[in-house]
Amino acid sequence: MREILIVGGGPAGAAAAIAARLEKSPVRLIERARTFRHKVCGEFISPEAAEILEALHAGDDFRALGPCRIGKCILHIGNRTKQWRFPEAAWGLSRLQLDRLLLEKAHALGAVLSRGESYDLRQASKAEGCVVCACGRKQKVRGGDRLFGFKTHFEGPSDDAVELFFDGHGYVGVSGIENGLTNVCGIARESTLRSYAFAFDEIARRSYSLAERLDPLQRKMPWLVTGPLSFDPPDNRDFAANVYPAGDSLGFVDPFSGSGILNALLTGRLAGMAAARRVSTSEYAQLCRGLLGRAFFVCSILRQFVGHTDVRWVAPYLPGEVLFRLTRASSVAISQAYVRLRSLQ
Secondary structure, eight states, X not given: OOOEEEEOOSHHHHHHHXXXXXXXXXXXXXXXXXXXXXXXXXXXXXXXXXXXHHHTTOHHHHHHTOOEEEEXXXXXXXXXXXXXXXXXXXXXXXXXXXXHHHHHHHHHTTOEEEESOOOOGGGXXXXXSOEEEOSOOOOOOOSSSOEEEEEEEEESOOOSEEEEEEETTEEEEEEEOGGGEEEEEEEEEHHHHHHTTTOHHHHTTOSHHHXXXXXXXXXXXXXXXXXXXXXXXXXXXXXXXXXXXOGGGTOBOOGGGSOHHHHHHHHHHHHHHHHHHTOOHHHHHHHHHHHHHHHHHHHHHHHHHHTOGGGGGGGGGOOHHHHHHHTSOOHHHHHHHHHHHHHTO
């Protein structure tokens, strides 16, 4: 049986490695970073991800890390708010801990890990076996008023809410993670960052409601920055016959949707199973587009909507529960996709 090569050790790559090992396939995973590190991420884990973690035999280990339970969402658009409770609990866990958990699980199941190693993806189509590409976003943005992400952790009072603060220049998300910490992660335009001289403590407090939320908290780590960001739906091109993109390498969804980690785990597991079962990449691509196409489309509309300050008056009337469902794949759809995948072998 030929070895499956997985490029990238984030949630998508690690999920692919676990899924492929559970299918008894030999796996080698290449991760460029030599050590685990914090990454710019909202660190919100959607309720639908719980079933995927269980299927990856990582549910007990996940709960042992003490993730913050998140039961509601609060939207702040200008000085207006909208809130609702999730039908099932969501969770908050730092990427540092989540990445370590999943990679250690993959290694325990027999995946061979190569850290501090790079891989030229241009050679992937020439590889003898299957390659899962899970190495992050495609860099496409050139010029213009580019978007950048930023993130840090705070310590102080927390609750069971994920709060999103929008204005015409970007947004900031605030939610709990493990050990009583609070993740603060946002996106802003380059012009906005320059106008504040990249002083992220000031940028994060640029609105009164956000400043009020952060005032009781104390920052515990330096700000991290990433970008420029480009939002890409699942690729419509045919994939190389042996390459299975997963996570952000497949498509980068708007972070405010809170479905990024869910999509990484979902497509990573699908990619690992598809590669192990030698399901064609075209069939795999079709599954991914069927699961995520609607969510990416809805997110693109919402991004345009919340970017206008003159629509803040409608915030109290937004159908929050409906929009939450529309911006992610449902548990039923996910289960059906795995059933379909098994039938394609």
